[in-house]
Structures are given as structure tokens and as C-alpha cells.
Amino acid sequence: MSFEVEPVNRSSLSSQIADQLQEAILDGTLKADDRLPTEDELSKRYQVSRPTIREALKRLAAKNLVRSKRGPTGGTFVTKPSVAQLSDSLTSAATMLVSLKEVDLDEINAARLELESTCCRLAAQHRSESQLSALIHELEVQTDERITAEDFCASDVRFHRIIADASGNRMLAFVMYAVIEALQPVANMIAYRFRERTVIIDHHRRLLEAIQQQDADLACGILKEQIEYLAARHQDAQDWRAGKAD
Amino acid sequence: MSFEVEPVNRSSLSSQIADQLQEAILDGTLKADDRLPTEDELSKRYQVSRPTIREALKRLAAKNLVRSKRGPTGGTFVTKPSVAQLSDSLTSAATMLVSLKEVDLDEINAARLELESTCCRLAAQHRSESQLSALIHELEVQTDERITAEDFCASDVRFHRIIADASGNRMLAFVMYAVIEALQPVANMIAYRFRERTVIIDHHRRLLEAIQQQDADLACGILKEQIEYLAARHQDAQDWRAGKAD
DNA sequence: TAATTTATATTTGTAAGACAAATTAACTTA
DNA sequence: TAAGTTAATTTGTCTTACAAATATAAATTA
Incomplete structure (x- = not known):
């Protein structure tokens, strides 16, 4: 039975x-x-x-x-779904991945390079005059001698967001925003001591020119330089911190 | 006062x-x-x-x-949410936005093509034997004559997720999952009447082979074919629906 | 009569107290 | 010593009551 x-x-x-x-x-x-x-x-x-x-x-x-x-x-x-809310949710989830150390910094930098290279390539094709003006404006903000580190960081974020917008693809832009936000804690960490503004500004100027001239390969190469520069600066910050702990 | x-x-x-x-x-x-x-x-x-x-x-x-x-x-x-759990939390928002046509399907398809091409390229470099086995397994599931349309869709999603995982970059996998999930309502809509399984299975087989042989360009080309095929099928479904409403 | 204030009803937000269900460790029995 | 039983703990659910916020209707005032 x-x-x-x-x-x-x-x-x-x-x-x-x-x-x-x-x-x-x-x-x-x-x-x-x-x-x-x-x-x-x-x-x-x-x-x-x-x-x-x-x-x-x-x-x-x-x-x-x-x-x-x-x-x-x-x-x-x-609730009525909104595009803004999806963007916030994506950003919040990406930030959690970083906070919870589910992804390491190399992965984020590599993902950022892939994604932002794609955005740069599309931006070189699709950028508008007003987006170029906006990039020029942010570059001016960044070169102002009186700018605080905080405001420099904010302008840096806006600069990269404009590039994402210039890709002409909103979904890609959201994804890019999320990754940029997820990197903010790191950017804030190296902002004061380890990052030369002049180097960043130079990268931004050359990036702007490449996008203006619709040279996608050049833009991607400059972006790679910047991301590698920032990754090295962050490694320096970690080493300095480790040394300080001795 | x-x-x-x-x-x-x-x-x-x-x-x-x-x-x-x-x-x-x-x-x-x-x-x-x-x-x-x-x-x-x-x-x-x-x-x-x-x-x-x-x-x-x-x-x-x-x-x-x-x-x-x-x-x-x-x-x-x-608990530490996994990449899959975090992307699942985006599913509802993304799914509703697509269902309600708050976002443009062409944009999502274009974003998907860019992102998944990147994942394919990296997967061709980084894939492991177990990931290849998993892809082979899903292909077997899909070719089984007894599979329901629902299970075929689920296997399709898993196939693409395995590719995202094989990129070796969890941040990229995270954003790729989100985009795949956002497209689910569309996939479900065309599943019964407008999508030939044999075509999808053929794409998947060729994709698997390209990744196995580490041929990134071939993989990206096949992926482009599949996404274009699906976009056309969806357009047919919309036209058919518009015609039916007359 | 128009504008302002008050009262009322409704629904969610919070609290207090009680008991149930699931689980693990300790104790007892064979 | 292994298996079974019991006790304690924490979350899960329930009941009851009241508070807070809000919109509308009714009453009051100018």
C-alpha cells in the first residue's frame, strides 16, 4: 500500500x-x-x-x-511605471552590486570601457550641436580655477552622461548612467589626492574633439587611456592605504 | 517675527x-x-x-x-543578492515599460545588439567548458519535440544568460540580463504564431559553434541575424494585429 | 452668497497582546 | 550510543484597538 x-x-x-x-x-x-x-x-x-x-x-x-x-x-x-524609475532602479541595483562587493573594480572598469566605447562610437555618429555645446560648457566648468573637488566630480559625471545621451539610444544611456553611478564611490575616493585634474581635463578635451570630428576610433582610444589612468590612480590609493596601515 | x-x-x-x-x-x-x-x-x-x-x-x-x-x-x-536576483528586481519595471510601449522597441533591440555583441565577443575569449556544456544542454532542450512554447522561451532566456555569464564580467552580465528580461513580453507575444523555432535553434547552434571556435566576429554576425529576425517577426505580429483590428 | 471652518467617514499606519509553527539543543530512554 | 522526547527560542499569524491623514459634506461666518 x-x-x-x-x-x-x-x-x-x-x-x-x-x-x-x-x-x-x-x-x-x-x-x-x-x-x-x-x-x-x-x-x-x-x-x-x-x-x-x-x-x-x-x-x-x-x-x-x-x-x-x-x-x-x-x-x-x-504604480505607473516610468522611465525615470527604471533608470533609478538600474542605478540602485548596480550600486548595490558594488557596495556588496559582488563585482570587483576591474570588472566594473572593464564593463565601463566596453559600454562607454560603444556610447562613444555611437556618439561620434549621432551627436548633435547642442550636445557638443554641452560638452564644451562642462569643459569650461572643469577648467575654472575656483572649482571645488566636489563640483569637479559632478561636472565629470555630467560630461560622461552627455556622451551617453549623444549615443542616441536611451536604453544604452540608462545602462551607462548606472555604471557611472556605481563607480562614484571610487571616484570620490581618489578625487582629492590621487587624480590630477589636468590629466582628466586633457582627456576630456581630446574626447570632445574626437566626437566633434566624428572619429570613433580615436574617441575609443582616448577613453581607454582615461579609464586606465583612473584604474591606476585607484590602485595607488589602495597601495597608499595599505602602506598607511602598517 | x-x-x-x-x-x-x-x-x-x-x-x-x-x-x-x-x-x-x-x-x-x-x-x-x-x-x-x-x-x-x-x-x-x-x-x-x-x-x-x-x-x-x-x-x-x-x-x-x-x-x-x-x-x-x-x-x-x-543575504547578498546575486546578479540574477538584482536583475530580476528590474524585470517588473522593465517588463511593464515595454508592455505599455513607454520605451521604443527599436531602441531596446539596438541596445541589445550592442550589449550582446560585446558579451559574445568576450564569451568567445573567456568561455569555459562548463558554459559550453550548459549551452549544449539548452540546445538539446530546445530541439526536444515535446517542449511547450513556454519552456522554449525559458530555455531561450537561459541560453542568452549563459552567454552573458560567459563574458566573464558580472557587471556586463547584470545589464545584459536586464535587457533580455525587458524584451520578454515581446518574445512571449511572438512565440506562438510568428517565430519559427527551427530558425531560432539554427541561430543558437551556429552561435554556440562560433563561441566554441572562439570566432568573435562570426558570433556577432549570427547574433545580428537573430535580433533582426526577431524584430521583423515582431513587426509582422504588429501588422497582423493591426489588420485584424480592421 | 461666497468663503472659511468644522465635523464626519474612510482607509492606511501603529500598537499591544496572544498563540501557533518551525527549529535546535538538551535531556531521557532503550 | 542511538533514537526519541521535551523545552526554549524566534519568526509567523491572529485579534483588537486606536491614531493619523485625507477628502468631502455640513455648518458657520462675513
Whole structure:
């Protein structure tokens, strides 16, 4: 005599309910700006307590799938996806990879080189006059003697973002933004002591000229120089830190 | 007589606590596998009720930053989200944007071609025997006559993810996963009627061979063929749909 | 009558207390 | 010593109550 044994479901109630609601959102059953049933209604429908529903909703809120509001016209609403939010999520996830040391610096630098080379190549093809003006403007900002290190870093980021924008492909630009942001902690670390602004500015000037002249190969070569320079500076910073710890 | 007015903090307690704990995880104060204080301890420390703590922890759990376990050696432990988990967290946002046509499909396809060409080139250099075996295995799965359309799509995704992994760069793999996932609604849409499996399988076989032989240019050419094929199939699906609506 | 203030109803946010479920270590029994 | 039982701990769920925020309707004032 035998009977079948099936795996039992060990997931918590709140995670099961969150998964179901997520599926309803992703498969289009629940649409952007739709109002979910109230917490009380959901707890009746699922035959669970209200705190369990709230826990499930917090799981969805953490993924930006829903937002809540109090009051007679309040409730829990499916969030409308936006391009800005996707960009933020991508950036936040990339930053986490770095913070949690899931990826090492060589990997990020290599990825940056690949991605930004692609952006440079496309930028050399697609750049507009206003993007060139914007690059020129940032170069002027960077050469100003009064600029603080902080503002120099900010201008550096903007310079590279303009290049990403000039690729003419928004998805690529988002990906590029994410990688640039993920590198910010490192950039901040070497900003004060280990990075010669004049070298960076020179790279930027030559990069701008190459893009202006639509010379993709030259642009990629200059970019490679800059990324290698920055990687070496960072290695110096690490060595200096290691030496200091002795 | 005047006094300063500062913005008041409108965030809920549970989201503030989740943010603080997330920061502690990301800045390295809390490391992977560290055990957080018990729910009771956290509620005493933060001077809030235990359900509020639980809601905060559910927010972190949804981001794969913690996991919980019952029992005397249980508790809430810090986890390190994997590249796959982090990119999965982008899936919902990206998927919805593509479904709602908030982003231009041509842009995503163009970005995919650039990114995946880079991954193919690196995969041709860096692929391991086990990655080749995994690709071979997926090809076998795909050629099985009994496979459902759903399972074929899943295998297709895995095939491309293996290529991203074979690039040997986790940051690149991360962004590649995100782009692949964003295209899933489109792939699902054309899966049943507009996509010849034999064509896809042929592309995959040739891609595998090119990577095996470490011929990066050939791999990139085949990939271009596949992406163009899929874009055309999708255009056919849209046309067919437009015609059907008349 | 128009503008302002107050009251009411609704929904989410938080708290307190109780009990259940899962798990591990310690203890007991064979 | 191995197997079984028990106790303790922590998370998971439930019940009940009240607070906070909000929008609308009603009441009051000018």
C-alpha cells in the first residue's frame, strides 16, 4: 500500500500573497493606477489577517509596484511605471552590486570601457550641436580655477552622461548612467589626492574633439587611456592605504 | 517675527527603519550572513511595535537583502543578492515599460545588439567548458519535440544568460540580463504564431559553434541575424494585429 | 452668497497582546 | 550510543484597538 507524496508549500502567507498580486500586476490583470481592494477586503478574500496583508503589501511597495495613501479616497494603487524609475532602479541595483562587493573594480572598469566605447562610437555618429555645446560648457566648468573637488566630480559625471545621451539610444544611456553611478564611490575616493585634474581635463578635451570630428576610433582610444589612468590612480590609493596601515 | 520652517518627514516608520537597515547593509556595517537583532530587540531599540519592525523586514526581504528563519538559532540574516536576483528586481519595471510601449522597441533591440555583441565577443575569449556544456544542454532542450512554447522561451532566456555569464564580467552580465528580461513580453507575444523555432535553434547552434571556435566576429554576425529576425517577426505580429483590428 | 471652518467617514499606519509553527539543543530512554 | 522526547527560542499569524491623514459634506461666518 502506497500513496503519493507531494512537496509541501513552505512559503509564508505574506510572500505567497505578494507573489500572486505581483503576477496580477505583471500579467496586466491589474493596471497602472488601478486601486487594489482595501486591506480589509483583501484579508477577507484571502482568509488571512490584516497584518499579513500589510506585510504582503510592504513586499510589493519595496519593489515599487504599489504605493499607499490614507483617507476616504485612499488605498493601495498600482504604480505607473516610468522611465525615470527604471533608470533609478538600474542605478540602485548596480550600486548595490558594488557596495556588496559582488563585482570587483576591474570588472566594473572593464564593463565601463566596453559600454562607454560603444556610447562613444555611437556618439561620434549621432551627436548633435547642442550636445557638443554641452560638452564644451562642462569643459569650461572643469577648467575654472575656483572649482571645488566636489563640483569637479559632478561636472565629470555630467560630461560622461552627455556622451551617453549623444549615443542616441536611451536604453544604452540608462545602462551607462548606472555604471557611472556605481563607480562614484571610487571616484570620490581618489578625487582629492590621487587624480590630477589636468590629466582628466586633457582627456576630456581630446574626447570632445574626437566626437566633434566624428572619429570613433580615436574617441575609443582616448577613453581607454582615461579609464586606465583612473584604474591606476585607484590602485595607488589602495597601495597608499595599505602602506598607511602598517 | 519669523521662524524657520523645515520639511517634515512624512515617511512611514517601517520604511524609515528599512532604509536605515539597508544603509547598514550597503555600507558594510552589516555583512552577508550576519544575524540581525531579534524582532523584539529591534522593536525596543527603535521604540516601535514589533509589527512595524516586521513590515520593515518584509521590505528588505523583497529586495533579497535579508532572509528569516524560525527557532532558537533562527533570526533574520543578511543575504547578498546575486546578479540574477538584482536583475530580476528590474524585470517588473522593465517588463511593464515595454508592455505599455513607454520605451521604443527599436531602441531596446539596438541596445541589445550592442550589449550582446560585446558579451559574445568576450564569451568567445573567456568561455569555459562548463558554459559550453550548459549551452549544449539548452540546445538539446530546445530541439526536444515535446517542449511547450513556454519552456522554449525559458530555455531561450537561459541560453542568452549563459552567454552573458560567459563574458566573464558580472557587471556586463547584470545589464545584459536586464535587457533580455525587458524584451520578454515581446518574445512571449511572438512565440506562438510568428517565430519559427527551427530558425531560432539554427541561430543558437551556429552561435554556440562560433563561441566554441572562439570566432568573435562570426558570433556577432549570427547574433545580428537573430535580433533582426526577431524584430521583423515582431513587426509582422504588429501588422497582423493591426489588420485584424480592421 | 461666497468663503472659511468644522465635523464626519474612510482607509492606511501603529500598537499591544496572544498563540501557533518551525527549529535546535538538551535531556531521557532503550 | 542511538533514537526519541521535551523545552526554549524566534519568526509567523491572529485579534483588537486606536491614531493619523485625507477628502468631502455640513455648518458657520462675513
